[in-house]
Amino acid sequence: MAAGTTSKKPAAKPASKPAKVPQPTADKATASGARARVPFPKKNQPPSEAEFVARLPLATGKKFENVRAFLKKQAGVTEDLYFYGPKTGWAYRYQHGASSLGTIMLHDDRLVGIVALDAAALGEVDFTALSDVGERARRLAHGSPSLSWLDLPLDGPGASDFKVLLKAKLRTLPQPDASSDGGPASPSPPPPPPTAPGRGRKPSAD
Numbered sequence: 001m002a003a004g005t006t007s008k009k010p011a012a013k014p015a016s017k018p019a020k021v022p023q024p025t026a027d028k029a030t031a032s033g034a035r036a037r038v039p040f041p042k043k044n045q046p047p048s049e050a051e052f053v054a055r056l057p058l059a060t061g062k063k064f065e066n067v068r069a070f071l072k073k074q075a076g077v078t079e080d081l082y083f084y085g086p087k088t089g090w091a092y093r094y095q096h097g098a099s100s101l102g103t104i105m106l107h108d109d110r111l112v113g114i115v116a117l118d119a120a121a122l123g124e125v126d127f128t129a130l131s132d133v134g135e136r137a138r139r140l141a142h143g144s145p146s147l148s149w150l151d152l153p154l155d156g157p158g159a160s161d162f163k164v165l166l167k168a169k170l171r172t173l174p175q176p177d178a179s180s181d182g183g184p185a186s187p188s189p190p191p192p193p194p195t196a197p198g199r200g201r202k203p204s205a206d
Contacts, residue, residue, distance in 0.1 A: 039106045040090040043083045047090055052106070060111050063159040067104065067113065068092075070163050076176040077101060097176030102166055104154070111154040113162040116147050117169060124168035134161030 039055060040047045053061050071077050071094050082093035084105075091105035102115040117125070127138055133152060141148040150165060152158035 037108050038087065038089040039109065041086045043086075046081055046083070052090075052092075055106060055109060056111055057155070060155040063154050064104070064111055067154060067159055067162060071101075071166070074166075074170060077170075096170060096173045099173045101169060101173070102162070113152045113154050113158070114149060115152075115162065115165050115169060116143065116149050117165065118147050118172070120172040121165075121169045122148065124171050125165060130161045130164060131157035133158040134164070137161070 040052075053064065056064060068079065071079060074096070076096050078095050080093055080095075081090055083090050084103075088105065091103050093103055094101040100116065102113060104111065104113050106112075127135065130138075133156060137150045137152045137158070141150050143149040152162045152165075154162060
């Protein structure tokens with residue numbers, strides 16, 4: 001290079017700002033630990049049967065009707081739509097005389113059957129004949145040693161498992177008094193909300 005000459009390097013272009021990456025929003029409620037949605041939380045707004053069924057996929061709706069038909073065939077069993085409070089909302093309650101038999105509810109837009117089994121009813125269940133759904137429900141049972149609450153999603157083989165558990169409970173319940181006037185039974189205790197998928201629940205202190 002000749003003396004007295006200088007070379008100029010081209011000025012570096014300013015780095016462009018990185019494009020903003022959109023943040024996922026679908027899992028915000030899950031990440032924040034928000035409660036599951038309650039479909040029908042208002043006592044003065046009971047859903048119609050059509051509104052309840054409209055929230056279910058077609059295949060799940062068919063299983064729901066199948067379980068309902070099974071329950072209605074059982075002697076002494078009654079069905080009603082019952083409000084369990086704003087944290088649970090409206091659900092289908094099944095009674096055998098004055099005894100609670102089971103509940104079918106929507107939990108975070110998923111159909112769930114809940115049944116409470118005491119030691120006698122548990123002894124009537126052949127758990128080896130249940131699907132993996134029924135076995136999982138047994139492992140995640142919550143409540144107390146004297147009364148175990150089992151939650152079964154009814155959108156798959158759990159519907160058949162739920163019927164097996166209900167049959168076992170029916171065998172241990174007293175027969176309704178034939179001389180009763182057929183009036184409404186005393187309210188059954190509200191079922192605990194179903195356990196979150198993949199998580200167990202410690203027995204309550206009740």
